[in-house]
Amino acid sequence: MKFLVFGQSGQVAHELQRLGGDALLALSRAQADLGDPGACAAMIAATDADAVINAAAYTAVDRAEEEEALALRINGDAPGAMARAAAARGLPFVHLSTDYVFDGSGSQPFRVEDATGPLGAYGRTKLAGEEAVRAAGGPHAIFRTSWVVSAHGNNFVKTMLRLGAERDALTIVADQIGGPTPAADIARTCLAAARQLRDDPGKSGTYHLSGGPDVSWADFARAIFERAGVTCTVSDIPSSAYPNPAQRPLNSRLDNSRTQEIFGLPRPDWHDGLNDILTELGAAA
Ligand SMILES: NC(=O)C1=CN([C@@H]2O[C@H](COP(=O)(O)OP(=O)(O)OC[C@H]3O[C@@H](n4cnc5c(N)ncnc54)[C@H](OP(=O)(O)O)[C@@H]3O)[C@@H](O)[C@H]2O)C=CC1
Ligand SMILES: Cc1cn([C@H]2C[C@H](O)[C@@H](COP(=O)(O)OP(=O)(O)O[C@H]3O[C@@H](C)C(=O)[C@@H](O)[C@H]3O)O2)c(=O)[nH]c1=O
Ligand SMILES: [Mg+2]
Secondary structure, eight states: OOEEEEOSSSHHHHHHHHHHGGGEEEEOTTTOOTTSHHHHHHHHHHOOOSEEEEOOOOOOTTGGGTOHHHHHIIIIIHHHHHHHHHHHHTOOEEEEEEGGGSOOOSSSOBOTTSOOOOSSHHHHHHHHHHHHHHHHOSSEEEEEEOSEEOSSSSOHHHHHHHHHHHOSEEEEEOSOEEOOEEHHHHHHHHHHHHHHHHHOGGGOEEEEOOOBSOEEHHHHHHHHHHHHTOOOEEEEEOGGGSOOSSOOOSBOOBOOHHHHHHHOOOOOBHHHHHHHHHHHTTOOO
């Protein structure tokens, strides 16, 4: 089975290329710009691949507040155009979304069917993408994931290793709770879902995929420092003490049970992925 992937440099795109080898073609921004949805659809119309995975997105949460129209084209319009092009050819389309489509209320894990209510521009544009992919009506899986980490690209693990080497102490928000998700687990899931959708389009739908157990960013930082052997004291702060242009949801817990039920894929334990990331970075204690 051959895969066409949008995105080449990102965290998930990188892991997809590692797993997919010669059977996977990953398109860079220069080859397929999501700012030009029609060009992305044309790539799908011409592909000889058996499934399409979208691992590209506008992911700068704060900058999206000032660039919502561009973020909407990339996160909303382009996935819609891609999903319609894939549907026209009956190709499975696997797409990624985010915990930021929810408003973060309560303390229970959000289920797939719970009401959405994004707090910021990034979440609004990702929600628009979900709706467009579902409306295209082809075989598809949308995985809402959260707090993606890997040895490549920008993420919280790499930020903590950089800051932890420079400082003796950090203040980290402790009232946002969620599941850090290794990009390698997301990539494995995307490939498995594409294969299963080819055999059974009835598995189409929206799913949650986050690493467990749920933690606060502060506790996740402590786990990173402990496993990396970095001496840096983490103090808990509320989100109100870390002001940002975009408000983040406090409750980012995602109920992964449908992913287990339909695809047979268990919730990944982020401790394993974190160990792999630190080893790859040469930062494991
Ligand atoms: N990062 C996270 O914490 C989370 C991510 N997600 C979702 O998971 C998916 C993968 O995220 P992740 O791997 O972390 O993303 P990254 O931020 O690591 O990478 C984004 C990728 O998208 C590409 N891209 C951005 N704009 C365009 C464009 N106009 N045309 C073509 N490519 C573009 C980037 O390419 P370039 O190098 O050229 O900019 C890069 O390859 C996304 O859908 C994201 O919304 C969900 C929850 C959490
Ligand atoms: C560097 C630093 C961050 N923080 C906080 C800010 C923020 O709430 C949290 C994580 O920081 P980040 O910049 O990684 O947060 P953010 O970019 O909002 O991460 C999000 O990205 C998008 C793409 C998603 O889809 C989400 O699932 C989520 O991963 O840590 C501190 O409290 N202290 C610090 O010193
Ligand atoms: Mg970020």
